[in-house]
Structure formats: structure tokens, C-alpha cells
Amino acid sequence: RKEVEQDPGPFNVPEGATVAFNCTYSNSASQSFFWYRQDCRKEPKLLMSVYSSGNEDGRFTAQLNRASQYISLLIRDSKLSDSATYLCVVNYQSGNTPLVFGKGTRLSVIA
Amino acid sequence: EAQVTQNPRYLITVTGKKLTVTCSQNMNHEYMSWYRQDPGLGLRQIYYSMNVEVTDKGDVPEGYKVSRKEKRNFPLILESPSPNQTSLYFCASSLYGSSEKLFFGSGTQLSVL
16 A cells, blocks of 8 residues: 655744654655645645755755655744645656655644 | 646535536646545545546546546546535646656635535
């Protein structure tokens, strides 16, 4: 069974804090990994692809641990505008098989 | 502006009354897909299309139809809607497939009474 598990939260953090989310996936043959951001009732938007070597984009860092089958997202210096739901997404095979979306982790950054 | 356009944004209908949700993209993407999002269940794929006249079932295709007669359009058809199809629907597209960045439409909130 293809599953992507995330802690639903909510994570309530003060501005400026560092917060990390993990996501576990069930199939070691998984090929592609992504983090999407979704604001309430709006469309998801790609935040980052996750590469084997890890990658960073400004305040955001994504890591992949294939041995333990999890990916992580680290947000440094949290802003109020970071408040959203973060979706972990896994492509279980190469090619164009359906993506599997996690249910999301809700982040609330508080002033 | 590059975008995926879905219509309508909100739709209330009654059981059994056929409806179509339209989706159009202006990025010349080959891959298009439909998802539904329900509380506690996350996003689930309904159907996807690799190119014109090529469609495949996703995880939850029952009760839905799609067509891809031209590259830019990928309508979702509910021949006989039922209350369990009340959901938030998203259309998405990408250049070649699901391994790439997906561009989502703004969503259609459907209520079937």
C-alpha cells in the first residue's frame, strides 16, 4: 500500500522560530519527493522538490533519508506568512503514475 | 499569464443532475490531472491524462468521466452526482508528467444535495 504519513499538527510557533516537519513514506522504491504549500481552501503550490543530497532555498531546507524512508522540511526564522498547510508528496515510481499526497501538516506562526 | 483555469469556483447541485467542471491550461502542458480533497483524507487523484486522447484512472475514478480532445482542456464530468461526491476539486497540469512541478487550478467546491 502506498502511503505518505505526516503529523497533522497544528504546529504553533512564534515568529522567528525554527520549525521542522517530517514525512514518512512506505515504499523504498519511491522516485520523486516534493513539498507543496497550501493556504486554507486554496490550491497547493510547489514549495520545493527534494533531492537526495538535500537542498536549500532561502529559509527552507529539505532533506531526504532513503534508508529511513522519510523526508523533512526545515523552516528557519518563521514569518507570519509561513502559516499554511505543508503537503508531503511522493511519486512512487518513475514515469507518470499517480502522486501520493500526505494529508498535510498545519503550521501557524504567531506574532 | 501562465495558469490553470477551473470553472465554476462554487457549484451546488442535486443528486443525479449531470454536471461538468471545466479545466483549461495555457502552458502547452502535456500532463493534466484531476484531484479531490476531503477533510482528513488529503488529495486523491481521480483521473489523469498524458496527452490528447490518452486518459487513465487514478485512485478514485468511480462516478467520474474525463475527456482530452484537445491539449489545453481536460473537463471533469459527473454523469449522476451523488452526495459522496461533495468535495473540493482541483485540476492540475505539468509539462510532461507527475515527476515535475504541478500547476493547480484555484479549485471547485462542489456540493451535491
